[in-house]
Amino acid sequence: NYKELSKIVIGVCGGDGIGPAITSQAQRVLEYLLADDIKSGKIQFKVIDGLTIERRAAEDAAIPPAVLEELKECHVILKGPTTTPRKGDPWPNVESANVAMRKELDLFANVRPVRIPEQGIDWTFYRENTEGAYAVGSKGFHVTEDLGVDFTVVTSQGTERIIRAAFDFAKTNGKTRVTAVTKANIIKTTDGKFLDMFREIAKEYPDITADDWYIDIMTAKLVDEKRRKDFQVLVLPNLYGDILTDEAAEFQGGVGTAGSANIGKRYAMFEAIHGSAPRMVDEGRDIYADPCSVIRAGAMLLAHIGYTAESEKLYKALDICTITEKKLVITGRNTGATSAEFADYLMSTIEKL
Amino acid sequence: NYKELSKIVIGVCGGDGIGPAITSQAQRVLEYLLADDIKSGKIQFKVIDGLTIERRAAEDAAIPPAVLEELKECHVILKGPTTTPRKGDPWPNVESANVAMRKELDLFANVRPVRIPEQGIDWTFYRENTEGAYAVGSKGFHVTEDLGVDFTVVTSQGTERIIRAAFDFAKTNGKTRVTAVTKANIIKTTDGKFLDMFREIAKEYPDITADDWYIDIMTAKLVDEKRRKDFQVLVLPNLYGDILTDEAAEFQGGVGTAGSANIGKRYAMFEAIHGSAPRMVDEGRDIYADPCSVIRAGAMLLAHIGYTAESEKLYKALDICTITEKKLVITGRNTGATSAEFADYLMSTIEKL
Ligand SMILES: CC(C)[C@H](C(=O)O)[C@@H](O)C(=O)O
Ligand SMILES: CC(C)[C@H](C(=O)O)[C@@H](O)C(=O)O
Numbered sequence: 147n148y149k150e151l152s153k154i155v156i157g158v159c160g161g162d163g164i165g166p167a168i169t170s171q172a173q174r175v176l177e178y179l180l181a182d183d184i185k186s187g188k189i190q191f192k193v194i195d196g197l198t199i200e201r202r203a204a205e206d207a208a209i210p211p212a213v214l215e216e217l218k219e220c221h222v223i224l225k226g227p228t229t230t231p232r233k234g235d236p237w238p239n240v241e242s243a244n245v246a247m248r249k250e251l252d253l254f255a256n257v258r259p260v261r262i263p264e265q266g267i268d269w270t271f272y273r274e275n276t277e278g279a280y281a282v283g284s285k286g287f288h289v290t291e292d293l294g295v296d297f298t299v300v301t302s303q304g305t306e307r308i309i310r311a312a313f314d315f316a317k318t319n320g321k322t323r324v325t326a327v328t329k330a331n332i333i334k335t336t337d338g339k340f341l342d343m344f345r346e347i348a349k350e351y352p353d354i355t356a357d358d359w360y361i362d363i364m365t366a367k368l369v370d371e372k373r374r375k376d377f378q379v380l381v382l383p384n385l386y387g388d389i390l391t392d393e394a395a396e397f398q399g400g401v402g403t404a405g406s407a408n409i410g411k412r413y414a415m416f417e418a419i420h421g422s423a424p425r426m427v428d429e430g431r432d433i434y435a436d437p438c439s440v441i442r443a444g445a446m447l448l449a450h451i452g453y454t455a456e457s458e459k460l461y462k463a464l465d466i467c468t469i470t471e472k473k474l475v476i477t478g479r480n481t482g483a484t485s486a487e488f489a490d491y492l493m494s495t496i497e498k499l
Numbered sequence: 500n501y502k503e504l505s506k507i508v509i510g511v512c513g514g515d516g517i518g519p520a521i522t523s524q525a526q527r528v529l530e531y532l533l534a535d536d537i538k539s540g541k542i543q544f545k546v547i548d549g550l551t552i553e554r555r556a557a558e559d560a561a562i563p564p565a566v567l568e569e570l571k572e573c574h575v576i577l578k579g580p581t582t583t584p585r586k587g588d589p590w591p592n593v594e595s596a597n598v599a600m601r602k603e604l605d606l607f608a609n610v611r612p613v614r615i616p617e618q619g620i621d622w623t624f625y626r627e628n629t630e631g632a633y634a635v636g637s638k639g640f641h642v643t644e645d646l647g648v649d650f651t652v653v654t655s656q657g658t659e660r661i662i663r664a665a666f667d668f669a670k671t672n673g674k675t676r677v678t679a680v681t682k683a684n685i686i687k688t689t690d691g692k693f694l695d696m697f698r699e700i701a702k703e704y705p706d707i708t709a710d711d712w713y714i715d716i717m718t719a720k721l722v723d724e725k726r727r728k729d730f731q732v733l734v735l736p737n738l739y740g741d742i743l744t745d746e747a748a749e750f751q752g753g754v755g756t757a758g759s760a761n762i763g764k765r766y767a768m769f770e771a772i773h774g775s776a777p778r779m780v781d782e783g784r785d786i787y788a789d790p791c792s793v794i795r796a797g798a799m800l801l802a803h804i805g806y807t808a809e810s811e812k813l814y815k816a817l818d819i820c821t822i823t824e825k826k827l828v829i830t831g832r833n834t835g836a837t838s839a840e841f842a843d844y845l846m847s848t849i850e851k852l
Pocket of ligand 2: 331332583595597598772
């Protein structure tokens, strides 16, 4: 129902590392596609700075409060990668900005499509995005110096909404199979609940085949070139979604090629699923960073807000530029094209469609 | 130091489903290879029945106490698959016999080799086998009907021994790299401790390169045909070991081709990593079940108890029978060879080596 709004505010939150360099190119492409509606005032872009590791560390916050306020003024957000400190990094241990944003904006469905048309692969992953092994963040604790505990949390409400989202997507898009992936034989309470609810809810969708597998064997099934194309929609608790979508994206060409949609009732955020590559910035190579993943996230954003034709144009042009024609290749170094050159190439390709 | 024992007792615990059919063939092959030492009384086989789902359900025990006593009378155990009840099965919810045996016999290292010589792949996975997400079994609980919690547990002792086992294996076998796989950016307390200890212990092995990756991106790295062969020894918390080894085994030809060693200070157990396939038994097809995985487990057992030459012979003959010659093919149906025919073929191949 975005079409009914008098104005749609698209936040562009560059994150850090190569993020600002690539999201600004994605913004150029979106502005090009939405030019008329920007002119009419229907669409407004809002650039949100400050989601950098330096500022997060200084304010000791996964997302600085002022940045969070700005994010909440948008309807949808295009987000670049953000740095999560690792042991040994110079930053104190602030939590992942991704994870915090998913929770703060209640973006419960992480939707990740993986398509390899020539192999007949067209998977859509519905990853639960706010609970599971990610629920308590750093609130696990050491009972003694030698004994540490972490928690996995499941709620009925959190589980029901992601499972329904997966089945509803399947139904609306003519899919005939939804597959749940858990480790309910071992993680009995939380994954058990997820699987039980999946089986219950499946009964309401009698035209859709519902099956389920354990995550260990599922990682093997994705490798099986004969059978894997039979999977269509997959629904998974947070951690398994994290794991399985990286494997799946690799078959498509790597995490750099995949975008990710984080959808809630009120907000939606679209992001690249690769990292912030701070080393490229240190070496002055960020202008050569590949913007494809975040541009793909932009195409998902367009579809989400109802600009279906524009979204399809963008997907088509991306395929031409990265698969069919490849007139410009991004290598990440000065041997390749810059982000800006790629965006130009993409826009001239759209022009010709 | 098995060689120093006056007698080595090898338990053969068939489990259920196709387990008894395939382990009895594996036993025939081992008896053939160890004939002299069986005659001299140095080696004794002990068949252990009763680890069936019917009996476990009747006694409401993951492992019936009498069976556990028998297992403890052995030095090493060859184990067939055991059935873990799933929701909807006619059995009450007894815990996994595998998992119980790992805990009861304190088999802390689950060692899974994956080799694809023609691709240069020679991986050895050291999976922590007694704690992590598997520690508390069904002791997770519902706080309310709508809120469930599970636990992940790490101990210093449990972590240290698996990491040292991986580094010691690397050192003894001329490996130059050990890789830890965690999700320490999210599962901060338990995986964080695992990663911290890995980095500390790595300092004691200055000739070995130690690196670490997150489990999500690691599942993608195993797909990357250019880089994956560079991994050598990998050490992982329980759940990630479970997940990653199934993916890895698939590249080698499926979980049916892989064996798994479960090693503790006092006991060691070797098993097939596939399931018990009760449907094959129902349909009277268990004599056609493929014994390769449990025979491979037998080859690991031989190496473990110091029968290196016999173990190598067995590996070589397995390669000839399943890769090079393939005179007999097991299809799982009466179109293929039986387990017994395969064992005969294997023994006649060993004879000719
Ligand atoms: C960066 C990390 C916190 C994040 C996650 O674990 O969810 C990433 O892997 C992802 O999949 O978006
Ligand atoms: C059967 C199951 C309990 C077991 C596990 O999760 O450890 C299996 O997947 C394995 O890897 O041995």
